[in-house]
Amino acid sequence: MKKQYAFYIDAERCIGCFTCAMACKNQYHQPETVIWRQVYPIKAEIYPHRERAFYSLACNHCENPTCLNVCPVVAYSKREADGIVIHDQEKCIGCGNCIRSCPYGVPRYNPVLKKAEKCSFCWQRIDAGLKPQCVQSCPVEALQIVDLATFDKPDAVQYPPGFPKYPKLNPSVRFLVPRLPKIIGREDI
């Protein structure tokens, strides 16, 4: 298999601190409403305690990205060497098709530039031998980057509950689902 960078989200380690989300904003200064990495709380129907488990999601750099397929001006390209999907803002005409079409809601409309934009996997940092800003910032190493060609964690899944399944896109993400502690409740109430 070709090298394919992916985000590995260890939702068991993740403490939902939003450091990754803000680290990205700190790096790219996106204007209001443009969020590249969002931390989604897992609803109580999946993890029984509200706002205590999270999926930190940015772009999934899919094997067969919808954004790339639907873009009328070929503003998206997928890097041969490592599978990172890059958006070229020079070409973008702000048609919004990628924004509407990505099932994970990844591309966002930048109202200042009037173009779409999305997580770039910090490819310039990658090329400079660094980690993406979000990955470096995570205080508990819950957010990591892996190469799917060699990734071999037996308890990791691609579609945990709360993350929609799109096998045709084949998102390059893997997750570890969060566990629950043993809970000793009060006997007096």
Added chain:
Amino acid sequence: MSNLELPLVFFTVLSQTAIGLVIISTLRQWAVDGPTGNIRGEWVTASGLIIAGMVASFFHLGHPLEGYTALKHLDKAWLSREVLGVSIFLGLTVLGMFMARDKISGPVAFGAAIVGLATILFMGMTYSPPSYPAINNVLPLVFFLMTALLLGTSFGSWFASPEKRIWLTRVLAVTLIVGLVVYLIVPCVWLSGGTVMAQTGWAWIGSPLYWARIIIGLVLPLAAVWMTRDVPAWLPAIILIGEIMGRMVFFKDTLHAAGNLGGLY
């Protein structure tokens, strides 16, 4: 993620009206016996509508002046194909408008009609991405075809010769019935689908605009056609209003998969 998208509402409705006009005009010209009617006026109207639709679409772009670059991805992107289709359709329709005498020449008329039909197909594919579970299927294509037929027949009535009005009325009536059935059934079917599809069903059913469009855009016209056995002159405007309302519901009440991230699908 689910916005009103007014430029797209007008782009799709107006361009589909133009295409519908051209298709119905062409069918009328060859499939039905009798004089062609005000064929020139019809194709002038269609040209005006397709131009208006295109102008509306530019309001959707962040950088409209670079809109022409949207033709670059024909090999993969349905949107590029749609832009191509609309452009060629525009060319042929304007050509037809200039060439129109008491009829339109066959190749131009059929060319425009076929290109128009293909364009509706491209639109149907463009507006059914996997991100909107309720419409990630043939439904947008069906909705768009109905728009084209409803508005093509009803506006066509302004230009058709009296001999062809019965045919026109029949086509309109059948389309109205089919439309009513489709638009009433589809949201109900969605209710038994996956989470986001069902949410979309509830959103449509709970939308006053949806019910207004059913009544104003389908029930009322059907009643009018039934009672008059003809297409009253005011009917196209009502149907147009209905289609615009329906397209608004299509954009704003159809829910995006990403809205449910973190929840069970």
Added chain:
Amino acid sequence: MTESNNTLGTQVGKCPLSRRKFLKCLLAAGAVATMPCGLLRPMSSRAEEIVYEGGYEFFRNACPRNCYDTCSIKTSVKDGVIQFIEGATESTFTRGGLCVKGYGYTRRPYSPDRIKYPMVQEGRGTGNWKRVSWDEAMERISKKLLEIHDKDGTLLGLALSKYSGNFGITNYGVEGMMTSLGYTTRLTGTPCWPAGIDAQNFDMGDMWCNDPEDMVDARYIIAWGANPAWNSVHSVKYLYAARDRGAKIVVIDPILTQMAAKADEYWQVKTSADGALALGMARYILDNDLYDKDWVAANSIGFNAFAEYLKNNVTVAWAAKESGIPAESIVKVAQEFATAKPATIWIGYGLQRHVNGGATVRAIDALVAMTGNVGKTGGGARYGHLQTWGFNYHALLQKQPEGAKGVPGKAEVKGDFTFTSDDAAVDYSDRILNINKTAQVILDADDPPIRLLWVSCKNPFSQDFDRNKMLKAFEKLEMVVTVDQFFNQTVEMSDIVLPVTTLFEEWTINASYWHYWLSLNEQAIEPMYEAKSNIEIAAALSKKMNELRPGSCTFPTEIDTKEWMIKEFNQGVYDLFGIKSWEDLRNGPVKAKMHPASWVDLKFKTPSGKYEFKSELAEKWGHKALPEFKAPREKYDKYRLLTPHSKFGIHSQFINLDWSEEFNPKPFVYLHPKLAAEKSIDDGDTVRVSNTYGEVIITAKLSTVVPPDAIVMYEAWFKNNPYNVQNVVDDTSSDMGAFKTGQPGVAIHDQFADVAKV
């Protein structure tokens, strides 16, 4: 500006052929360079420009907030503008990353809401702000100060409200400024952690936690009333590492916090019953001979008395009844805790914000001590420390003007961050009042009353208690001067606001009260608009005072923040950190050369030199000598009200930033579904939380993470939002705090309220 680290910029490229040349070749070859515009926002992008190609200047900064983690920051500046920041990789604690609050610093100096100039408000609370020059602002304040002096004969009418808004050491220059003006009114004490400090001082003679990085060696970790997943995110990796090695993590908290969700076992304890719980565990450990007899015999006094107390007053069943935790769980964890070697307890600050907080901490300390875990790597009763704060306090130490009068006699100014003492005989002293009763003392102060309140590094309306009382108190004040960066709720009620610098705009030095690192804070950018640092403000005030009346203020009138930072260093600091000069810190933060285990030499600083289960000193201060159970506060309304910290902010800082609003736009009150059902409240309803002190109107979220008998709201300041939990919190004191910090603490979590749908 430093001539630092331009080399780092080119190091980042790492390939022999510079990236710029490489890409130029690609372009020449006709390849298309694709690059998202985003990195160069708001400037337009040019395809050849690569962000990591150098052209950055790097600076060292330190987060000066009241936070365990006190991160070491590496700031990247280009064209005099902060481009982005990262955590310093040299610190194993910070380890390259900051937090959701820290990363907001890239925005903070440039926030459009930032106060740019000195401003004067015509009518408090009206919003009629008028810009004035620094000269005029200083003149207004100076004239008022001289008026006070002439009227009262002292400057006791000038009071300072300051606490932990900025822990950069040079910011103690604010206290220094007060001293340099004369004898003034000081609000001393601390709302934060005083009960626990006293408790640890009674037990061990000082508050001194292990190096948090040694938690990896613990075999058992109890996070008791502490939520590091929200409040010390950098510590969590050590808990996880300990668990990877087989340790068990237990979290005891009334709320199922984020840390609780990551624990192995979570106990939903009844609020304020933690002391009973600890004593119950101690009783079990005692009965089953699981305590460390040798350690207790060699290193403590009073254990037999403690054992007697336990035998006569404490049973596991009683502890279970008081705390709500089932007896079999108490027994099991007590067994595990006592037999794990080493075991440690992280004692949180929320735990001791109760009328029995100090007693609770003493009981938990006892648990750790009797099992022999004090003085062991990976063990310890962790609370905090100030061992690395041995600076000169040059900024703090000023002299009163000649002839200054104050309160006759000598008063000892105590405080948690007071490191200096003046043994010289003095005729006069400052007036010392309780910071935890700010509103009340302003109302009560007389002869003279408090006329001018100077607020810096604090936000009384957001952080002090009983907001309605604070409003009344402010009516008494003749002038309020606030030094701040944003128009927060205290600034809204001030007469004059002075714009202060952010960490990037001044030089200072920072230590932590949790980890053992030292971080330099370099000035990375020019101060925005007319912002001045606290000591520059002091200098400006001194200049104007002396202009109007020579000799009225001794604070130097010309200062340089870099020089003043350097003046804080001494040989003790250099030796402790193994550095030759402060300049070594430019290469990154440095860790103290200390043994990771506090009290490793077992030489306690108590009167007996041993761990004191029985503390006569405690008795002298009005408490029980033994860590006995102290009853919780009686309910004064239907449900318990808890107002802990939000993960998105440090008190009233950060949450107001537009970047922060994107992830955390509004406050909520959290109600258990059972409680909500009782009150017919649905998820998303607007509700009124109210008690005898006031009310809060807020949106409800239903969640099982809060107990069914509590209302939970997180304290924070949201921009343009009157939300303020202090409306419903009173200023009742906690039991301890007066011994070491000068004033008793405050029972912030011993509040009660009712809730109803609006």
